[in-house]
Amino acid sequence: MKEAQARHTAGDINDDLSDAAIGICTFTEAFFAENPQKISPDILKQLAYNEKMAELGRISAGVVHELNAPLSVIVSASQMIMREEGVPESVREMIERINTEAQRLSQMTRGILSFSSHEETGGDADVNLTVEFVLDFLCYEAARRGVSLMRNLDHRLPVVRVDSNVLKQIVINIAMNALQAMEPEGGRLLVESSALDSSEVCITISDTGPGIAGESLARIFEPYFTTKRPGEGTGLGLFVTRTLVENLGGRIEVSSAPGEGTSFTVMLPVDEHG
Numbered sequence: 382m383k384e385a386q387a388r389h390t391a392g393d394i395n396d397d398l399s400d401a402a403i404g405i406c407t408f409t410e411a412f413f414a415e416n417p418q419k420i421s422p423d424i425l426k427q428l429a430y431n432e433k434m435a436e437l438g439r440i441s442a443g444v445v446h447e448l449n450a451p452l453s454v455i456v457s458a459s460q461m462i463m464r465e466e467g468v469p470e471s472v473r474e475m476i477e478r479i480n481t482e483a484q485r486l487s488q489m490t491r492g493i494l495s496f497s498s499h500e501e502t503g504g505d506a507d508v509n510l511t512v513e514f515v516l517d518f519l520c521y522e523a524a525r526r527g528v529s530l531m532r533n534l535d536h537r538l539p540v541v542r543v544d545s546n547v548l549k550q551i552v553i554n555i556a557m558n559a560l561q562a563m564e565p566e567g568g569r570l571l572v573e574s575s576a577l578d579s580s581e582v583c584i585t586i587s588d589t590g591p592g593i594a595g596e597s598l599a600r601i602f603e604p605y606f607t608t609k610r611p612g613e614g615t616g617l618g619l620f621v622t623r624t625l626v627e628n629l630g631g632r633i634e635v636s637s638a639p640g641e642g643t644s645f646t647v648m649l650p651v652d653e654h655g
Contacts, residue, residue, distance in 0.1 A: 445490050448486070448490055449487065449490055452483050452486055452487045452490070453487070455479065455480075455483040456480060456483045456484055456487065459476050459477075459479050459480035459483065460480060462476050463476055463477060463480065485517075489514070489517055489518070505540050505541065505542050505543075505652060506541055506542075506543045506544065506545040506548050507545075508538055508541055508548070508574050508582055508584060508649075509534045509535075509536060509538065509574055511545060511548050511549055511552060512532060512534060512552060512572050512574060512584065513532075513534075514549060515549060515552045515553055515556060515572075516530050516532060516556075516572065518553070519553070519556055519557070519560070522557075522560060523560060523570065526560050526561075526563065526564055526565075526567060527563075527565075527566070527567025527568075528560055528563050528567050528568055528569065528570050528588075529567075529568075529569045529570070530570050530572075531569060531570065531571045531572070532571070532572050532573070533571065533572075533573040533574075534572075534573070534574045535573075535574050535575045535576060537576070538574060538575075538576055538582050539576060539579070539582065539651045539652070540651065540652045541582050541649050541650070541651060541652060542652035543629045543649060544629075547625055547628075547629065548629075548649075550622075550625060551622055551625050551626060551647060552572070552584065552586070552647075554618050554619070554621065554622040555586045555619075555622060555645045555647075556570060556572070556586055557618075558618060558619065559586060559587075559588035559590065559643065560588075562588055562590035562591065562643065563588055563589065563590040568588060568589035568590060568642075569588070569589045570586070570587070570588050570589075571585075571586070571587045571588075572584065572585070572586050572587075573585045573586075573587075576651075577648060579651065580650060580651055581631075581648045581649065581650060581651060582648070582649050582651060583646055583647065583648050583649075584646070584647045584649075585644055585645070585646045585647075586644065586645045586646075586647075587642060587643070587644040587645075588642050588643055588644075589642045590642055590643060591639065591640065591642075592637045592638050592639045592640050592641045592642055592643055593635075593637040593638075593639070593643055594639055595638075598635065598637055601619055601635055602619050602620055602622075602623045602633075602635075603620065604617055604620040605617065605620075606620075626647055626649075629649055629650075630649070630650045631647060631648050631649040631650060632647075632648050633645060633646065633647050633648070634646045634648075
């Protein structure tokens with residue numbers, strides 16, 4: 382029974398990830414089929430990349446499932462050992478650490494699957510938990526680019542009623558832009574949360590990159606506008622981000638100057654009934 386349930390769960394996971402990845406490609410291809418004049422060599426490269434990411438989504442579903450199985454065994458076994466009497470204290474401390482790290486990885490894989498799903502989560506989002514998820518999610522990418530991740534979170538934030546997956550997408554979009562902006566020198570990415578007043582919660586994402594000149598800053602949220610090198614982006618990331626923020630009833634602001642880094646601040650309304 383458990384084996385059949387596990388196979389069913391794995392199938393659901395594959396369906397969710399495949400649907401999400403294929404949906405993006407289908408929408409993109411349909412748009413350019415109706416608007417062929419917008420196709421350029423760079424966009425064709427991006428379409429090819431989207432197809433590759435769709436295939437990666439299918440493969441990663443199975444990989445994540447394979448990771449979850451041994452992680453569950455590690456968590457269960459470590460908990461059993463910790464309940465045993467006569468275990469030396471030094472061994473117990475190591476087992477507790479193994480258990481903590483295995484549970485952290487399990488939580489991250491569940492978060493990845495939730496984020497990859499096309500279903501809306503609804504309800505209230507824990508802003509700080511979302512920030513922690515994104516920073517854990519991006520830790521390898523940041524290290525690879527020589528970027529230090531820092532956080533300064535207000536743990537007394539009021540409730541914000543937003544879809545947690547949408548909020549993750551917003552923070553990831555901005556953070557990834559920041560990581561890319563700091564290449565190849567590296568730098569520091571700081572994510573802060575605070576309550577602006579009784580009506581809004583703020584998430585501020587700041588980097589120590591090269592900054593953005595005034596003429597580019599004025600167009601930063603325009604569709605198809607990008608400061609990246611050819612082939613590295615479609616110019617839709619921040620446009621989509623602003624649209625997502627506004628759909629949540631919030632607003633987004635940016636401040637930057639050449640040589641002084643960039644800061645994005647997302648302001649979301651507080652749930653008055655929370």
